[in-house]
Amino acid sequence: MNLCDKDKCTGCRACLQACPRNAITMTLTSQFKTIPKINSEICVDCGLCNKVCPVLNESRFEEPKQCLASWTLEKEDKEKCASGGIATGLYRKVLQENGVIYGCRYDKDLKPIICRSETEEDLEAFRSSKYVQSSTENTYVEARKDLEEGRMVLYVGTPCQIDGLKHFLRKEYDNLYLVDIICHGTPPYRYLQDYVKALKGKENITSVSFRGQNNYFFSLYSGDKTVFMRPSIHDYYYQSFLSGIISRDNCYSCRYARRQRVSDLSIGDFWGLDKSTLSVKYDGRISSIFVNSSKGQKLLDMSKEFLHMEDREIEEAVKYNEQLKAPMPVHKDRKVFLDNLDKGFYKALLKTDTGKSISKELFKIKIKNIMKSTVIYKIFR
Numbered sequence: 001m002n003l004c005d006k007d008k009c010t011g012c013r014a015c016l017q018a019c020p021r022n023a024i025t026m027t028l029t030s031q032f033k034t035i036p037k038i039n040s041e042i043c044v045d046c047g048l049c050n051k052v053c054p055v056l057n058e059s060r061f062e063e064p065k066q067c068l069a070s071w072t073l074e075k076e077d078k079e080k081c082a083s084g085g086i087a088t089g090l091y092r093k094v095l096q097e098n099g100v101i102y103g104c105r106y107d108k109d110l111k112p113i114i115c116r117s118e119t120e121e122d123l124e125a126f127r128s129s130k131y132v133q134s135s136t137e138n139t140y141v142e143a144r145k146d147l148e149e150g151r152m153v154l155y156v157g158t159p160c161q162i163d164g165l166k167h168f169l170r171k172e173y174d175n176l177y178l179v180d181i182i183c184h185g186t187p188p189y190r191y192l193q194d195y196v197k198a199l200k201g202k203e204n205i206t207s208v209s210f211r212g213q214n215n216y217f218f219s220l221y222s223g224d225k226t227v228f229m230r231p232s233i234h235d236y237y238y239q240s241f242l243s244g245i246i247s248r249d250n251c252y253s254c255r256y257a258r259r260q261r262v263s264d265l266s267i268g269d270f271w272g273l274d275k276s277t278l279s280v281k282y283d284g285r286i287s288s289i290f291v292n293s294s295k296g297q298k299l300l301d302m303s304k305e306f307l308h309m310e311d312r313e314i315e316e317a318v319k320y321n322e323q324l325k326a327p328m329p330v331h332k333d334r335k336v337f338l339d340n341l342d343k344g345f346y347k348a349l350l351k352t353d354t355g356k357s358i359s360k361e362l363f364k365i366k367i368k369n370i371m372k373s374t375v376i377y378k379i380f381r
Helices: 014-018 075-080 086-096 120-126 139-148 159-169 189-200 236-243 249-253 294-302 314-319 334-339 345-351 353-380
Strands: 024-028 034-038 066-072 100-106 112-117 153-157 176-181 207-209 217-222 225-231 265-269 287-291 307-312
Touching: 014 024, 014 139, 014 159, 066 075, 066 086, 066 314, 086 100, 086 120, 086 153, 086 176, 086 265, 086 294, 086 307, 100 120, 100 139, 112 120, 112 139, 139 153, 139 159, 153 159, 159 176, 176 294, 189 217, 189 225, 189 236, 189 345, 236 345, 236 353, 265 294, 287 294, 287 314, 307 314, 334 345, 345 353
Parallel strands: 100 153, 153 176, 176 265
Antiparallel strands: 024 034, 066 287, 066 307, 100 112, 207 217, 217 225, 265 287
8 A cells, every 4th residue: 555655745644543453653754754654564455544645635625705803802812822812712612612622732842743622721832833843643533533422623733734634534523613724834843853952952941932922032941931032033943934944845835825725714814914904903913814614604603702803805814925825935945954954953054045144143143242241341340
């Protein structure tokens, strides 16, 4: 039995979770990309892995029916969420209905994983953007069990993860609500692990933030203590992610980077929004919501106590969000990065023009700080 082409594989793990013989495992390529591998000694050629693969089968894309500008009404979520806090608001409503939620958090090794939860205690971990690929683990199997038991289920993930779940289930469920994050691309999780290790060595880092309270800062935490913080414009990982150097190779031909969606709702930053045109004045972070199905509309109607929502034109949200038009193009530094990856992730970044430019800026900042400190010392000596 053959799986999809490894260059097209999204790593959704649908095949692994569907295999009745546990004959599939996830392995790492030389680029640290996770892909499935079949153990031919165990495989019985049932073909189920191919039947649930979103790459090998057609997907159903829906044109958005409505676009909304939205933000959370919860004070805590306004302060801590990466964007408008939409996912957190939806999570709160589903939990209020005794439902089950699935969201992304870091494990003890700083590997982002999709987890199942029935309590608000996990909302803190689910918050904030994670600019790295997460693993669906065994959550497709868990979600199917919850659905079969009649539980209301909300699953939030990247479009390829959502589509993987839909193909895995192979049937529609009225009690399943799917929300995709408008995705910029997903670097392998090992890149983030290696980068953090290069910055902080053996220090116990428990979480990473790219957004949230310190918007557009790369921040590392050990428990409640901030141990590292650098603005995005001067951070190697951040800039390499934003410029499209370090994504999985399949991201550069992503078929989900389009306005048509596979989920009930699609959420992301509302880039280019003219806040002066809002009916309610608001200076905080605002998200766009694409309503793609009647179930999506139903979930929003249920969640009005947690979210403020205003109608906007679909074209307004699409105009300034490139990921709703086409995949991220391959960056000119991509080959240099990959050619040097055997030296380590951090050193590979330093070899790129992007990395060299950041190094120069950091050096200038260091010199300025030294000069500033010297002047202050002389004044107060």
